[in-house]
Every structure is written in C-alpha cells, then in structure tokens.
Amino acid sequence: MRRALLALALIVTAAPAGAEKLVSTVSNPNVLITSSFDGASLSLFGNIEADGSAPGPYNVIVIVTGPLQDRVTRIKTNNLGIWSNTDHVNFHHFPSFYAVVASGKLELIAEPELLAAQAVRAEDQARAASQSTGLKSERFSGELVRLMSEENHFVLREDGVNFLSPTAYSVNIALPSDVANGPFLVHTLVLRNKQLVAERSEGFSVRKAGFENFVFVASRQQPLLYGLICVVLAIGTGWLAGVAFRR
Amino acid sequence: MQIYLPIAELSMNLFFLIGIGGAVGFLSGLFGVGGGFLLTPLLIFSGVPAPVAVASVTGQVAAASTSGALSYYRRGGIDLHLALYLILASTIGAMIGVATFSWLRSAGQLDLFISVSYLLLLGFVGTLMMIEAVRTLIRRRSGVVTRDKLPGQHNWMHALPLRIRFKKSRLYISVLPVLAIGVFIGWVGALLGIGGGFILVPALVYLLRVPGNVVIGTSLLQVVAMMCVTMVLQSVTSQSVDIILAFCLMLGGTVGAQFGASAGKYLRGDQLRALLALLVLAVAIRFGLTLVLPPSDPFSMAIIAGGLK
Numbered sequence: 092m093r094r095a096l097l098a099l100a101l102i103v104t105a106a107p108a109g110a111e112k113l114v115s116t117v118s119n120p121n122v123l124i125t126s127s128f129d130g131a132s133l134s135l136f137g138n139i140e141a142d143g144s145a146p147g148p149y150n151v152i153v154i155v156t157g158p159l160q161d162r163v164t165r166i167k168t169n170n171l172g173i174w175s176n177t178d179h180v181n182f183h184h185f186p187s188f189y190a191v192v193a194s195g196k197l198e199l200i201a202e203p204e205l206l207a208a209q210a211v212r213a214e215d216q217a218r219a220a221s222q223s224t225g226l227k228s229e230r231f232s233g234e235l236v237r238l239m240s241e242e243n244h245f246v247l248r249e250d251g252v253n254f255l256s257p258t259a260y261s262v263n264i265a266l267p268s269d270v271a272n273g274p275f276l277v278h279t280l281v282l283r284n285k286q287l288v289a290e291r292s293e294g295f296s297v298r299k300a301g302f303e304n305f306v307f308v309a310s311r312q313q314p315l316l317y318g319l320i321c322v323v324l325a326i327g328t329g330w331l332a333g334v335a336f337r338r
Numbered sequence: 339m340q341i342y343l344p345i346a347e348l349s350m351n352l353f354f355l356i357g358i359g360g361a362v363g364f365l366s367g368l369f370g371v372g373g374g375f376l377l378t379p380l381l382i383f384s385g386v387p388a389p390v391a392v393a394s395v396t397g398q399v400a401a402a403s404t405s406g407a408l409s410y411y412r413r414g415g416i417d418l419h420l421a422l423y424l425i426l427a428s429t430i431g432a433m434i435g436v437a438t439f440s441w442l443r444s445a446g447q448l449d450l451f452i453s454v455s456y457l458l459l460l461g462f463v464g465t466l467m468m469i470e471a472v473r474t475l476i477r478r479r480s481g482v483v484t485r486d487k488l489p490g491q492h493n494w495m496h497a498l499p500l501r502i503r504f505k506k507s508r509l510y511i512s513v514l515p516v517l518a519i520g521v522f523i524g525w526v527g528a529l530l531g532i533g534g535g536f537i538l539v540p541a542l543v544y545l546l547r548v549p550g551n552v553v554i555g556t557s558l559l560q561v562v563a564m565m566c567v568t569m570v571l572q573s574v575t576s577q578s579v580d581i582i583l584a585f586c587l588m589l590g591g592t593v594g595a596q597f598g599a600s601a602g603k604y605l606r607g608d609q610l611r612a613l614l615a616l617l618v619l620a621v622a623i624r625f626g627l628t629l630v631l632p633p634s635d636p637f638s639m640a641i642i643a644g645g646l647k
Contacts, residue, residue, distance in 0.1 A: 125342065126341055126342050127339070128342040128349055129349050130349075160641050161641070161642045162640065162641055162642065163639065163640050163642050164637060164638070165638050165640070166636050166637055167633050167637075172630060173450075173629050173630065174628075174629060174630070174633055175447070175629075176447060176449070176450065176638070181642065231637075234637040235639055238637060238638070238639045268342075268348055268349040269346075271347070272347065299342075299344055303342055304344075306344045306345070306581060306582065307344045307345065310344075310579070310581075311577060314573045315573070317573050317581070318570035318571075318579065319570060321397055321573060321579055321581050322400070322569055322570060324397070324401075324581065324584070324585060324588070325398075325400035325401040325404065325565070325584070325588060326400065326401070326404050326562070326566070328401040328404075328585070328588045328589070328592055329400065329401040329402065329403065329405045329562075329592055330404055331592075332401070332405045332592030333405030333406075333408045333409060336405075336593075336596040337409075
C-alpha cells in the first residue's frame with residue numbers, strides 16, 4: 092500500500108508541464124518468476140488530467156520495451172541441394188520484448204512524423220538496431236519482427252486500450268512464459284488531433300525469485316561447483332534407481 | 339503442470355519432460371544405449387534452445403547409464419584398465435568438443451553441423467547394424483549355426499607400437515587405437531550431446547576385439563565418466579546446463595530404463611539390434627530430410643549477447 096502511494100506521489104510530481112497531464116501506474120512493478128511461472132499479465136492504469144481549455148477526444152499509445160539483447164537473423168539458402176545458413180544481419184541492443192498497444196489504428200491517431208520520431212513501430216526498432224544497410228537491412232529487419240511476433244515477443248494491438256471514461260484508461264499486457272529477465276520500460280503517449288500532448292515513462296522489472304534465482308545465480312557465479320552438483324545429482328539418481336529396482 | 343527452467347528461461351510441462359525422459363529411458367534400457375541421440379533432438383524440437391538441450395541431456399545420459407554400469411560392475415563386467423584409458427582420452431576429446439561447440443555456435447553453423455553429423459554418424463552406424471542384424475536373422479531362419487566373432491583375431495591396429503596388456507579383456511594391443519577411439523567419442527559426445535554408446539560398442543567389438551562379456555559394462559562406465567566431464571565443462575564454459583531440466587529428464591529416464599531393461603529380456607539379441615538399427619536409421623533420415631527439404635521458414639534468429647540462448 093505504501094509502495095502504491097509512493098508511486099502515485101512520484102507520478103503526480105513527475106508529470107510533464109502542459110495543458111494535459113498524465114498520471115499512470117503499473118499494477119505490478121516487480122514481476123517475480125517462481126517455479127510455476129507460466130507467463131504473467133500486467134495492467135497499466137492511467138488518467139489524462141485536462142485543464143478544461145482543451146477537452147478530448149484523446150488517443151493513447153502504450154509502448155512496452157523489454158531488456159535489450161544482441162540478436163542475429165540468418166537466412167538459409169539451397170547450395171548444391173543442401174539448405175544451410177548463408178547470410179545474416181546482426182542487431183545490436185534490440186528489445187527482447189516489444190508491445191505497442193494503441194486506442195486505434197496508428198496511422199489514424201498519430202501523424203506519420205510523430206510515429207517515426209518516437210520509433211513506435213517495431214520495424215523502426217529493428218532498423219535502428221540493424222548493423223547492415225540498404226535493402227538487406229530492410230529485408231532482415233522485417234523478417235526479425237515477423238519471427239519475434241510469431242513467438243509472442245512482439246505484439247501490436249490497435250484496439251487494446253480500454254477507456255473507462257473519456258480521460259481514464261486501462262491497458263493489459265501479457266508477458267510470455269519465456270520472457271527475458273530484466274528491466275522493462277513503459278512509455279505512454281497521449282494524442283489529440285494526431286498531435287502529442289502528454290507523455291510519460293515508467294518501468295517494471297521481471298526477475299527470478301527464490302529457488303529459481305538461487306539456481307541461476309549459482310550457475311553464473313560458481314559454475315564449477317554447479318557442474319559438480321549436477322554430476323552428484325545425476326550419479327545419485329542413477330544409483331538410487333539401480334538400488335530401488337534391484338529386487 | 340508448468341515448471342520454470344531457470345537456465346533455459348522458459349517454462350515447460352513437467353509431465354511432458356518426465357514423459358519423454360521415461361520414453362527415451364525405456365528405449366535406452368531396452369537397447370543398452372544412453373539415448374542422448376533421441377533426447378537431444380526431441381528437446382530441440384520442443385523449443386528448448388539447442389545449447390541448453392545439448393548441455394542438459396548429459397545429466398540424463400549419466401544418470402541412466404549409472405544404474406546400468408553399477409549392475410555390470412557387480413557382475414565383474416567392466417575392464418577398469420581399458421575404461422581408464424578410454425576415459426582419459428575422451429576427456430581430452432570432450433574439451434575439444436566443447437570448444438568446437440562454442441565456435442560453431444558463434445559462426446552460425448551449429449544447426450547445419452549437428453544435422454550433417456547426425457546424418458552421417460547415425461546413417462553409417464545404423465546401416466552397419468542393420469546389415470549385421472539382418473544377416474543374423476536370415477542365418478537363424480535358414481537354420482545355419484552362427485559362429486560368433488573371434489575375439490582373438492587381430493587386425494592391423496593391433497600391430498601399432500606402444501602395446502599394453504589389458505588383462506580382463508585378454509588383449510595385448512597398441513594403446514594408440516584405444517586413445518583415438520576415446521578422443522573421437524569424447525569429441526562427438528560433447529558436440530552432439532550424446533553418450534556415444536552406440537558408436538563405442540561397435541568400435542570396441544569390431545576394431546579392438548574386446549570380448550562380449552566386458553564390452554557393454556566398459557562402454558557404460560566410459561559413458562558415465564565422459565558425460566560427467568562434459569557436464570562440468572559445459573557448466574563452466576557455456577553455462578547452459580539446466581539442472582531442473584536435467585533432473586526432470588533423469589527422473590523419467592532412470593525409471594524408464596529399468597522397465598526397458600526388463601522388457602529387453604523378452605527379445606533376442608539379433609531382434610534387439612535390428613530394432614535399434616531401425617530407430618537409429620529413422621533419426622538419421624529425419625536429419626537428412628531437414629538438410630534436403632526446403633525449410634518451412636528460411637529465416638531464423640538467435641540471441642548472441644545479453645541472453646542465454
């Protein structure tokens with residue numbers, strides 16, 4: 092409760108100056124991964140505080156960006172009857188998760204210049220991260236976005252914002268079960284007449300908790316000991332099974 | 339019931355993992371092989387990242403082979419002297435294998451290499467086993483009394499220098515082919531996430547002429563030792579051994595192996611070998627098809643930094 096109040100206090104003080112102010116909060120600032128983790132669902136609540144001179148209608152775009160990774164996209168081609176990877180493009184600091192949730196078709200609620208400047212579309216993210224140029228970069232960027240979308244790591248929902256009143260909204264964000272661990276950034280854009288009138292950034296984190304965290308940390312900090320424990324576990328299990336089934 | 343795998347960083351169904359561990363364990367108990375050559379492709383096909391699958395299957399193979407090796411040890415079916423040489427050599431092989439694995443992964447050719455190696459290795463061994471098994475089956479049907487292989491027969495490998503006497507196997511042979519076989523098995527095992535029992539047993543029988551009563555026990559001990567070495571090496575270098583995944587597979591695998599071993603008593607040796615040959619050939623053909631058939635998606639992606647896959 093105290094944390095929620097603190098978050099609310101931060102929200103109020105951090106809101107940008109302008110005709111409209113945006114207050115919002117994430118339902119769960121710490122997503123913990125435990126042994127039964129099977130993906131998570133988060134809600135984002137927001138309220139647009141207008142000063143009466145410029146009433147709505149408002150549109151909202153929420154962009155969720157997961158921890159950055161370096162990725163490679165490869166293409167297989169047929170050489171002498173055998174399919175093998177022959178070309179690739181690297182993508183540096185590319186989001187492991189990217190969700191765009193909007194209250195309408197992006198091109199209908201925002202100017203194209205604004206979308207480009209904010210790099211809203213996943214393709215813009217891929218283009219910025221691409222270590223190649225020209226047509227090849229375009230082609231591999233498009234394919235990477237498609238692959239990420241197929242694995243539910245990239246999401247575009249143009250009808251995903253629930254307006255509770257003309258100025259209050261909620262957004263649901265589903266994280267897949269193989270979500271990357273680390274800090275997530277939530278960037279919200281409020282638009283009126285296709286123009287940006289308010290924006291806000293906040294974050295949440297996804298991390299392993301309890302035993303899962305212990306195992307992961309052990310494998311990174313004490314790899315030799317971790318390997319030896321794996322060996323003892325394997326031989327112990329094999330030995331136990333042998334003894335148990337002897338009769 | 340979903341269970342989260344902290345190193346693979348994804349969740350899978352617990353019963354599915356125990357189930358495939360058990361099914362592969364059953365086959366491994368039935369045929370006396372580790373089963374890694376089935377389990378690794380199955381895991382990769384189910385969405386486990388290839389490095390995690392290859393590294394974690396070593397745990398299951400070690401566990402499944404331990405109970406077998408113990409029962410052979412009690413019966414005196416292990417040539418410890420020969421096993422020691424094989425283990426030392428395969429440790430060196432495993433080190434080279436783990437290094438090759440990381441190099442291929444960064445070069446983006448791991449998939450191709452794994453497919454080609456599985457195809458060649460399994461295709462070759464499977465075909466040999468099939469020919470041998472069919473020949474025995476036909477002879478048996480026509481009523482001819484088959485003569486077992488003569489363990490005393492020598493080939494050119496026995497004439498190489500540095501000869502050593504292996505008492506239990508009643509062999510006085512050069513140590514060079516023994517070491518060469520060990521290094522090769524270690525390299526292949528670390529690279530493909532397989533124990534290599536299905537290559538080691540024929541190599542010991544046909545190349546070194548190790549007598550039948552110590553072949554399987556010695557091979558099993560060598561597989562246990564090598565899988566343990568590989569597990570530690572993978573933990574230190576690629577850090578991709580998932581202990582939770584390995585344990586789920588072990589649980590199913592060790593129990594399945596016991597049932598497989600008792601089911602194996604109802605089948606004759608040549609029938610078992612023919613079935614195993616069919617299985618090995620089926621896996622080889624499956625890998626061959628992925629090389630020749632156009633892929634459903636020519637594009638693929640992988641994480642190269644900031645993640646584990």
